[in-house]
Amino acid sequence: PDVEVSPAVHRTAEDIGSMEIRGAATIAAAAAEALGEQADVSDADSPEAFRAELRAAARVLYDTRPTAVSLPNALRYVLRDVEGETVERLRASVRASVSEFCRRLDNAQTDLGRVGANRLRDGDTIMTHCHSTDVLACVETAVEQGKSLSAFVKETRPRNQGHITAEALDELGVDVTLIVDSAARRYLNDVDHVLVGADSIAADGSVINKIGTSGLAVNARDRGTPIVCAAQTIKLHPDTLTGHTVDIEMRDEREVVDRETAEGMGDPEVLNPAFDVTPPRYVDAIVTERGQFPPESIVSLMRDLFGEGTTEPWAE
Ligand code: RUB
Structure with missing residues (x-):
């Protein structure tokens, strides 16, 4: 059935797809927030119509990017607690649910930051890959504790999220050195901790994060440099409890090379995976708002939080 999804939801979906967000x-x-906006502008004339709109909006948002499980986890969280016999009550309920979700997300990051900061000592050097707000929360807390830190920041081709990280670390007063991705191994001897984020964590403790994380982790292990993943529990992928694997997003080849240039190379196929999987044996610890876990034990936390299984309200 034709269900009205608000332009604001479509805009957010486009911004997620294009990586503006x-x-x-x-x-x-x-x-x-987009589900909240959908609720705000809805002119549904019945609770059923209102709920159908919300589901349709969730579907539009869900279809943007496949790898970060925080997206479906967020949609599920908001839709789960929506209650009310009238459209007005439902609207208020969505609003309350969205605020509660965002409040918890903020608190989780702050709490995770405190855990991660305990690992960092005054004078330490870190290496980062991509741009992770969970990683930055650890650094921020450490800096607030008066620790002075330096960082090797990998530029993170093809989208150069390392530039965002470099700017954020500089603002925190961290001494930043920007390097190309392939220089990571060369500088690992000078690094005390590799800190990465996650888009999803699988039940076996595998870390799914920006392409290049797995190679960095293998190199770090080879050099004896600890590698820590900072990931709030919203990154835990509940479907992996029942054997599902995490989809790795393949992005447009134009992020890597334009077709005209590629023609000059004999028109090769161009592959642009956005993420990869780091096996748990290469990860020293996963830092969450619930404390620090060895990757192999993350499954018990996952069962506590998602044990009853998941639903896909947007698929109904
Ligand atoms: C981002 C990425 C980040 C994680 C964690 O990939 O891999 O490391 O999403 O980020 P992309 P955060 O740039 O393709 O979205 O800690 O902020 O959730």
Whole structure:
């Protein structure tokens, strides 16, 4: 059936697809807010019609990017607690649910930051990949504790999210050195911790994060440099409890090379996976708002939080 999805939801979906809005936690917050906007502007004339609109809006948001599980987890959170016998009550309920979700997301990041900061000592050097607000929360807390830090920041081709990280770290007063991705191994000997975020964490403790994370982790292990993943529990992928795997997004080849230039190379196929999977044996710890976990034990936290299974309200 034709259900009206508000332009604001479509705009958010486009911004997530184009990566104007990006990073797992930021995507989650934007998706929740978009459901709130859908509720705000809805002129549904019955509770059923209102709920159908919300589901349709969730579907539009869900279809944007496949890898960060924070997106469906956010949609599920907001839709789960929506209650009311009238459209007005439902609207208020969605609003309350969105605020509660965003409040929890903020608090989780702050709490995670405190846990991660405990690992960092005054004078330490970190290495980062991509741009993770969960990683930055750890650094921010450490800096607030008076620790002085330096960072090697990988530029993170093809989208150069490292530039965002460099700016954010500089604002925190961290001494930043920007390097190309392939220089990471060369500088690992000078690094005390590799800090990465996650788009999803699988039940076996695998970390799904920006392409290049797995290679960095293998190199870090080879050099004996600890690698820590900072990931709020919204990054835990409940479907992996029942054997599903995490979809790795393939993005447009034009992020890598334009077709005209490629023609000059004999028209090769161009592959542009946005994420990869780092097996748990290469990860020293996963830092969450619930504390620090060895990757292999993350499954018990996942069962506590998602044990009853998941629903897909947007698929109804
Ligand atoms: C972003 C990325 C980040 C995680 C964690 O990829 O891989 O490391 O999303 O970010 P993209 P956060 O740029 O393709 O979205 O800690 O902010 O949730």
